[in-house]
Amino acid sequence: xxxxxxxVQRIPRDGEVLVVPQVDPSIPEFYVxxxxxxxxxxxxxxxxxxxxxxxxxxxxxxxxxxxEKAVMPRATA
Amino acid sequence: MPVRLMPFVIDREQIPLWAxxxxxxxxxxxxxxxxxWRYVVENSVYVLDPTKAxxxxxxxxxxxxxxxPLDGDLSVRSSxxxxxxxxxxxxxxxxxxxxxxxxxxxxxxxxxASSGSAGYVGLFASEDMVTxxxxxxxxxxxxxxxxxxxxxxxxxxxxxxxxxxxxxGSYYTRCNTYELSLYKV
Numbered sequence: 001x002x003x004x005x006x007x008v009q010r011i012p013r014d015g016e017v018l019v020v021p022q023v024d025p026s027i028p029e030f031y032v033x034x035x036x037x038x039x040x041x042x043x044x045x046x047x048x049x050x051x052x053x054x055x056x057x058x059x060x061x062x063x064x065x066x067x068e069k070a071v072m073p074r075a076t077a
Numbered sequence: 078m079p080v081r082l083m084p085f086v087i088d089r090e091q092i093p094l095w096a097x098x099x100x101x102x103x104x105x106x107x108x109x110x111x112x113x114w115r116y117v118v119e120n121s122v123y124v125l126d127p128t129k130a131x132x133x134x135x136x137x138x139x140x141x142x143x144x145x146p147l148d149g150d151l152s153v154r155s156s157x158x159x160x161x162x163x164x165x166x167x168x169x170x171x172x173x174x175x176x177x178x179x180x181x182x183x184x185x186x187x188x189x190a191s192s193g194s195a196g197y198v199g200l201f202a203s204e205d206m207v208t209x210x211x212x213x214x215x216x217x218x219x220x221x222x223x224x225x226x227x228x229x230x231x232x233x234x235x236x237x238x239x240x241x242x243x244x245x246g247s248y249y250t251r252c253n254t255y256e257l258s259l260y261k262v
Contacts, residue, residue: 011164013164013165016206016208017208018165018209018210018239019209019210020165020199020211021211023214028215028216029213029214029215029216030213030214031212031213031228032210032211032212032214035210
């Protein structure tokens with residue numbers, strides 16, 4: 001599993017305080033393994049990393065396709 | 078024959094303070110067989126009976142009328158309504174063990190979100206019932222999926238599920254627990 005450090009947010013809520021690491025929305029799943037003051041260490045399971053890489057790959061394919069479409073008319077002109 | 082997890086297996090990293098390290102042990106490979114929890118730690122298979130959990134039969138502190146999550150049955154899930162909150166909100170299940178301790182937590186639930194929105198479900202733990210720290214988090218999608226979570230916080234008194242939805246309004250995030258088991262270790 002990959003580990004990374006992220007900032008921590010403390011959210012007051014109905015007499016409670018929620019301690020929540022702030023992560024990139026592209027991370028689909030993680031465990032919180034450590035908290036020091038305003039920094040947390042999270043662990044991203046391999047299955048989640050695979051999902052992230054697949055999403056990234058799809059985004060890259062989409063971007064390539066968009067660029068190809070943009071370049072094609074100029075190349076054939 | 079169910080086998081209780083022996084402390085020496087999981088106390089690889091002795092961390093004294095909850096606030097310094099919420100979880101010292103996380104594994105993803107939890108499953109079930111014959112109504113029992115089954116999981117693998119470093120190639121060793123462990124089996125736990127949900128009816129032998131220390132949380133078995135305790136009140137659900139989030140939805141008191143919902144007994145499914147603590148009834149020892151891994152095959153039936155709760156049917157509590159989803160949440161349309163766009164900020165973290167209690168959902169479906171929580172249990173107060175009364176005294177802080179080291180617990181192994183096993184959680185099986187079905188999570189989903191309304192189509193066109195993103196759903197988020199997390200498991201929070203507390204030592205004092207005031208400060209709740211996120212232990213584990215996942216995105217849930219409109220297609221829905223069953224999630225099985227294994228985690229061992231260093232020290233906690235209670236755990237509860239929370240969720241939110243990216244859109245809110247008529248869009249919901251659902252979390253329906255089959256079972257939540259806490260074993261003192």
